[in-house]
Amino acid sequence: MRELASQAVAEEETPVRRDLTYIQAVTEAQRWALETFPEAIVFGEDVGLPGGPYGSSKGLSREFGERVFDTPISESAMIGAAVGAAMRGLRPIVEIMFADFFLVALDQVVNQAANVRYVSEGRFAAPLTLRSQQAATPGACAQHSQSLEAFFAHTPGIRVCLPAHVGDAYELLRAAIACDDPAIVLENRALYPTKAEVVLGGPVEPIGGARVEREGDGVTVVTWSRLVGEALAAADEVAAEGVEAEVVDLRWLSPLDFETIAASVAKTGRLVVAHEANLTGGFGAEIAARVAAECFWDLDAPIERVALPDLRMPASPLLHAAVFPDAGKIAAAIRRAAGR
Numbered sequence: 001m002r003e004l005a006s007q008a009v010a011e012e013e014t015p016v017r018r019d020l021t022y023i024q025a026v027t028e029a030q031r032w033a034l035e036t037f038p039e040a041i042v043f044g045e046d047v048g049l050p051g052g053p054y055g056s057s058k059g060l061s062r063e064f065g066e067r068v069f070d071t072p073i074s075e076s077a078m079i080g081a082a083v084g085a086a087m088r089g090l091r092p093i094v095e096i097m098f099a100d101f102f103l104v105a106l107d108q109v110v111n112q113a114a115n116v117r118y119v120s121e122g123r124f125a126a127p128l129t130l131r132s133q134q135a136a137t138p139g140a141c142a143q144h145s146q147s148l149e150a151f152f153a154h155t156p157g158i159r160v161c162l163p164a165h166v167g168d169a170y171e172l173l174r175a176a177i178a179c180d181d182p183a184i185v186l187e188n189r190a191l192y193p194t195k196a197e198v199v200l201g202g203p204v205e206p207i208g209g210a211r212v213e214r215e216g217d218g219v220t221v222v223t224w225s226r227l228v229g230e231a232l233a234a235a236d237e238v239a240a241e242g243v244e245a246e247v248v249d250l251r252w253l254s255p256l257d258f259e260t261i262a263a264s265v266a267k268t269g270r271l272v273v274a275h276e277a278n279l280t281g282g283f284g285a286e287i288a289a290r291v292a293a294e295c296f297w298d299l300d301a302p303i304e305r306v307a308l309p310d311l312r313m314p315a316s317p318l319l320h321a322a323v324f325p326d327a328g329k330i331a332a333a334i335r336r337a338a339g340r
Helices: 022-036 060-067 075-087 099-104 106-119 149-153 166-178 227-239 258-268 283-294 317-323 327-338
Strands: 016-021 040-044 068-070 091-096 129-134 159-161 183-188 195-200 211-214 219-223 245-249 252-254 271-278 304-308
Touching: 016 022, 016 166, 022 040, 022 060, 022 091, 022 166, 022 195, 040 060, 040 075, 060 068, 075 091, 075 099, 075 106, 091 099, 099 106, 099 129, 129 166, 149 159, 149 183, 149 252, 149 271, 149 283, 159 166, 166 183, 166 195, 211 227, 211 258, 219 227, 219 258, 219 327, 227 245, 227 271, 227 327, 245 258, 258 283, 271 283, 271 327, 283 304, 304 327
Parallel strands: 040 068, 040 091, 091 129, 129 183, 159 183, 219 245, 219 271, 271 304
Antiparallel strands: 016 195, 159 252, 211 245
8 A cells, every 4th residue: 555645745845825716726736736746637527728617727737738637528437537547546636517416426436436445455545536516606506506515424435525715725625635535525616706815835634623713602503615604604693692602614524523513512502503405414414413412411402403495406596595594594593592
């Protein structure tokens, strides 16, 4: 077996700071990978000369030549090729244009990539990264609006992360690429235009680890991806009413940092879980179940869940706004948990 890549790239050049959009941070993480790993390749639909459907690979084809290339429109072929290439020593980074399109290639993800270590008794690894964007924006319609993180977090053998901030778009993607396990990075296209200062270079983060985004002692709000910003806005809203909410960004669903969740619930005694995926079977149900089982005596109120209702996302912007789990709905759940 090769040495873990995360160990091999522990020492980096002096970091530099740049103002980047979320999508530019994704590009910089891929540029870093191509510079750091001679075995890294980037491929997918329109990632070569077009520079990616959303600009995620802009300029990389010119810089790295045939290591960045376009593929036919076949997600099953893309992911299958990535699994084989990874087993033979390459480090593929594959863009799936919409996360909804994973569904035509689930066999390659669940039955193949996730099983490489197990069925080979550790003789092979599959250091491949599958990145995509998901969730709803007004007008996107039902076939381009699903949040599918629970599908993948359910599957042993796959790492799953959902960056909520520009800096994490860079750091979590680097961690995923450096890992010798298959990793799925689910971005949110609504965050692509957001901008912030990013530290480029430096040591690669280890896989896993939640972050407490806002401290409080009244109610714990556990969330990820775009709803981190909505939860922070909700926390500011209820703070004016005397309720201090603690907001936890999970960042990684696999591995899950349950210790951070448990510590926060022990402090606040109340829990709200919020995500964009449909309520039934969403990953929030797993968090609620574990807290109920392992932190029951810390709870002072029933667990509240905020999610998309069990429906297909409507294309109408007005209907979208009516069902989207926004800051107002999270604030209402915080008030219920706090008994207000």
